[in-house]
Amino acid sequence: MLPASISFESLTPEMVAKTIDHALLKPDMTVDEVIEGCRLCAKYQVASVCVKPCDVFAAAQVLQGTGVDVGTVIGFPHGNSPAQVKVFEAIKALEDGAVELDMVLNIGHLKSGLFGQVRDEIRLLVTAAKEKLPSCCVKVIFECSLLTDEEKAVACRLSEQAGADYVKTSTGFSTGGATLADLKLMRASTDPSKTHVKASGGIRTLDYLIECLQAGADRIGASTTADIIEDMKARKAAVA
Template sequence: MSLPSTPSIETLTPEAVAKTIDHALLRPDMTVDEVIEGCRLCAKYQTASVCVKPCNVKIAADVLQGTGVDVGTVIGFPHGNTPAHVKVCEALAAIDDGAVELDMVLNIGHLKSGRFDEVRNEIQVLTVAAKGKLPTCCVKVILECSLLTDEEKITACKLSEDAGADYVKTSTGFSTGGATIADLKLMRANTNPSTTRVKASGGIRTLDFLIECLQAGADRIGASATAAIVDEMRARKAAESKCQ
């Protein structure tokens, strides 16, 4: 489902809002029952995907089979410190379990150390391996913007794009900050919209902020407040209809 050129309450529908959301089920203390409940919520609201911990990919894939909701997971989460070959193994195992979207954390320390070739190569090796196993696999690179300077964010965007990633993503939601409008505008301005999309994640709990993120250039939203956001959109649309 494509977004309107100017996303707003007036131009969006509840269904379109839901299809921008990767519903996050990543809390370290989350139980299997909570994961299953969250996946059923995704099926009910028809989100773009669910993003679960690697250990829960198979569970999510079983629950969501035939629903039209994709299963995603995280790689090198939450700090990006595992070696490249371990991230690749993690990615391939996740695909075997049913994941079709991979949100990988880049090596933040190596980026800040100026080891750009290593950062690019890590993303590229994982992307090539994942797409070699599953050509339709979607690879998103988490920058963790709250830990980076603007110059480092721009460099990370360009390295990710050069490496063939499908998305650049603001945050894990488990560091010192989440998505900001300034970061989204910066990321959008420094990637090619025809090849590289932008995902906003971290602290997006309201419909108004979700729409602000879309207006700033986000194509996908990572959120756990899916029901509240979509229900608010439905309520506003219903109120809008009554006023007409």
């Protein structure tokens, strides 16, 4: 649980770790690298590991009983798969051991003003996933670098109406990552009692992670997890 007032002083290394979804999504990542990354997640006790759909089963095997959740991506990275394909991908991932799903919304449909279709696609996946696993967590990725501020706000409202648990800034594989301005806009455009915010893309340092939390993020997608947490430990030790 994060403190009401977030600062370096109010956080612990354990708190920071539990904000992180450790990303293992590079297209050329080997199975051995995924397994090594999962073991790192267990060591640092992060919130979750986010792997490619093909790696969910292996990650679930490695992380069983560790307290670290397994997540994956749906319709990644462009969001262009038909809704029924995204649902199939989500159900397969849950069957393989995932409990968190980060789905990319249909960016082209959002920019076309097809808001009902965008909302219905998210709702279809959320409904199917939670019927399969009621405790699963669904996050909706916007790819904010491709959207106007108005489109980001609309995407927030549509995701919340559809029952998503999180709205997320980006895939990390497009033209930009998480910005503080986007996080503040997304936090202001959603109900904190219903919808959380995930920052992802370009968060490589402890200082920027803390800034993202202060801007409204609840979760952080990162791949430099060890560097971030070891920096936190070192700096805490230096002021002890």
